Amino acid sequence: MRKRTTPYFECALLTLALGWSAVVMAQNWRKLESDGLHDPGSEAVKVLQDPAEAMSQLPPDTAGNKVDWIRALQGGYIKPRSALRGEKEYEVLDGDVLMNIGGSTPAVLFPHKPHTQWLDCKNCHEGLFQSKAGATPITMEKILQGEYCGVCHGAVAFPLTECNRCHSVRQMDAIKRVRGTP
Template identity: 35%
Template sequence: MGGKRFCALRMPGAGLWIALTLAFLAAIAVVAQSNIFDLPPLPKPASYGNVLIDRLAGTEGSKAVGFSHWSHRTRYSCRVCHFELDFVMLANASEITEEANRNGRFCGACHDGQIAFGHTDEHCSKCHTGSSKGNAKQFKKLRKLPRASFGNKIDWVEAEDSGMVTPIASILEPDFEPFPFKEEFEVKAAWILVPPADFSHNSHLRWLDCSNCHPDLFKIEQEATENLLMKNILQGQFCGACHLTVAFPIQDCKRCHTKMRG
């Protein structure tokens, strides 16, 4: 009799203890993970998203080419370069040559002396800088854009939402409208105690084309992509194809795992 009463009194306490233990384990799991994961070093805000293009320039006796994403994405969405102009989303993977540029391909699609400075002698050194540091003076002009904690420290989604930057989605089709696909979902984590990552097609489609993600990076079906794990993301796969180098970086855990604490 006494035993039963004892149990009845203890039960809520036990529930609380289990909850506390689980919360504690969850906290440990997350802290341990952030230490175990080998996060890549973060460059300075003005260098984040800069690429040093040196597939040929070095061997041809000219300096390597510095390209800044932040200076171009204020005007153009990713889609313009990575869909319409055939730039590969990987440093030194596109077959850019001086001749192709002069013929209006790659950089030359815009750097033609009309839309932007052209391929004439006085401008060679603007691109062939030999450095990926980026133009600090010009970066300062972006100070007024909404802030984020990592990467360029610019919240590019908010900057676009508020109309402070107006990147165009196409230079080939003047009437192009991004596909109105509003679907949002959670990508479940493989670990029970880790909150899921949020994914919104809508925020991505303002910048990207379906083909930037499907079918190479993700299957077109929820939870169908295999091996979608942090360790692979950190190797540049899946979300890591963009969120290590150009889109806000992987250090910003809570921007994907919005329910993650600590």
């Protein structure tokens, strides 16, 4: 007959497991020395800032860097410079664009404001996107291949797994907004 382990042992095991899972959950970012990219023998892993040190201080998110970069910027958590030396004037455009109206997924609301707080108009226009609404043949397939929105989203801005952040307006509401009906 199998000898029964004491409840104390089981309790200790459970405590250890829960403690470990708490550690794991808190650890959203990998250390440079074990990220699979940095050579552990490089001087850099001793000197450079680990992702957790930089990003655990910023508003959290669930994807990408696990940082809400827009809130980090708009909330003043970070103050990235607009020019190499000092600051330069730049245009922040507060205009939303509705796209994919009549599509089989919710319509896309593209907000100019958070984009122009980071980027100049010329970063997107007229190269990646034509300024004229509807003039650029954007498809999800192209985006997934790293074109259009996919130049940044899926690479450095929030990943393409976050469908609803762009496809955020019910078709019924998008159509009403375009027609100007309540």
